[in-house]
Amino acid sequence: MMKLWTNAHLATLAGAQPWGWIEQGALITQGAHIVWVGEADQVPAELRGQITASYDLAGAVITPGLIDCHTHLVYGGLRAKEFEQRLQGASYEEIARAGGGIRSTVSATRAASEDELFEAAAGRLRHLLAEGVTSIEIKSGYGLSLAAERASLRVARRLGEHFDVTVRTSYLAAHALPPEFAGRQDDYVSALCDWMAQLHAEGLIDAVDAFCEGIGFTPAQTRRVFEAAHRLGLPVKLHAEQLSDQGGTQLACEFAALSCDHLEYLSPAGIAAMAASGCVATLLPGAYYFLRETKLPPVQALREAGVSIAISTDHNPGTSPTLSLLLMLNMACTLFRLTPEEALRGVTVNAAKSLGLADRGQLLAGQRADFCVWDVQHPNELAYFFGRNPLRQVVQGGQLRGEAF
Ligand code: DI6
Numbered sequence: 001m002m003k004l005w006t007n008a009h010l011a012t013l014a015g016a017q018p019w020g021w022i023e024q025g026a027l028i029t030q031g032a033h034i035v036w037v038g039e040a041d042q043v044p045a046e047l048r049g050q051i052t053a054s055y056d057l058a059g060a061v062i063t064p065g066l067i068d069c070h071t072h073l074v075y076g077g078l079r080a081k082e083f084e085q086r087l088q089g090a091s092y093e094e095i096a097r098a099g100g101g102i103r104s105t106v107s108a109t110r111a112a113s114e115d116e117l118f119e120a121a122a123g124r125l126r127h128l129l130a131e132g133v134t135s136i137e138i139k140s141g142y143g144l145s146l147a148a149e150r151a152s153l154r155v156a157r158r159l160g161e162h163f164d165v166t167v168r169t170s171y172l173a174a175h176a177l178p179p180e181f182a183g184r185q186d187d188y189v190s191a192l193c194d195w196m197a198q199l200h201a202e203g204l205i206d207a208v209d210a211f212c213e214g215i216g217f218t219p220a221q222t223r224r225v226f227e228a229a230h231r232l233g234l235p236v237k238l239h240a241e242q243l244s245d246q247g248g249t250q251l252a253c254e255f256a257a258l259s260c261d262h263l264e265y266l267s268p269a270g271i272a273a274m275a276a277s278g279c280v281a282t283l284l285p286g287a288y289y290f291l292r293e294t295k296l297p298p299v300q301a302l303r304e305a306g307v308s309i310a311i312s313t314d315h316n317p318g319t320s321p322t323l324s325l326l327l328m329l330n331m332a333c334t335l336f337r338l339t340p341e342e343a344l345r346g347v348t349v350n351a352a353k354s355l356g357l358a359d360r361g362q363l364l365a366g367q368r369a370d371f372c373v374w375d376v377q378h379p380n381e382l383a384y385f386f387g388r389n390p391l392r393q394v395v396q397g398g399q400l401r402g403e404a405f
């Protein structure tokens, strides 16, 4: 079944034009894919004859579907109390070292049933979907035991089955040290590498992530996690240089990491390694804002080095409880000085790259037909407004969301 989507202003993010702009555009989809994109008056005659349904998009702006490429969506409990403590003067690192922080979410996650985790995450996911998210990465990392990491990853998979969204999972058992391994960090790394093999055999892991940081794992321990991932043929990514420069980025690039994320403390050597290996820099303005970080990621140097920049919510209960990817577009511009076009590329084509998904992120023949229909005059408004959701419709795999099959 071929569908024509016409009367649209297209931000294809492909080609040499700014925004990949097509002023009077049209798209043709077949099944879940785009088969043609171009000027509305140039639809090829041989395709026109095969069109079985036509949709008038009434002059709306169309972008690729949004991709939230770094989230910790599955967890139990909340951390609003910790937010209060921070306002009373405690730092994030102090709270973490005192057994709060990530580990308090671990207790709440372990105490929750799979159904409870699903319901809580589903409620959060609905907010993201309502702003045009069509693909999302979801990390484990609040279970920190075989059973609880499995539960989190199973919930992530279930979200992908239940909702109209593509879910990619990342195994982040190397997020924090669970209390039962206190003083035995290397033993924990051995254990999580064994679990990785089991959970991968169960089809639950698409990529492997780690938190390389003073309050996380050392570069040597991170290396062991990556070696285990490599043995299983799994791609890696890394929470790198968020609170200090550990050189995790260079290590990740040795393993051809898909992305390094956060990067406020990234060094010139780290930037060079990313440029040489084609690693995506995923910037997370929500965590920067919520932690009141003052050290900016080196955006201009990343640009000059030609490193692709992605943007994501980093949704998590401790450092980035946002459920708005559109707000992150605005913050990427206001806080990190990205241009609105760079910000949109950061949640589409570059976010896709950071997940190893070559079939989405641009409006191009051959790509998945995931796109958003926006009530705006120009795509720069997506980054300009904050707290306004101009999403009109989502097309996911060639199907209008909510439309009966
Ligand atoms: N960096 C972060 O910002 C989150 N995880 C990480 O490795 C924070 C996780 C939390 O505080 O719960």
Ligand code: FE
Residues within 6 Å of the ligand: 070, 072, 239, 314, 316
């Ligand atoms: Fe994160």
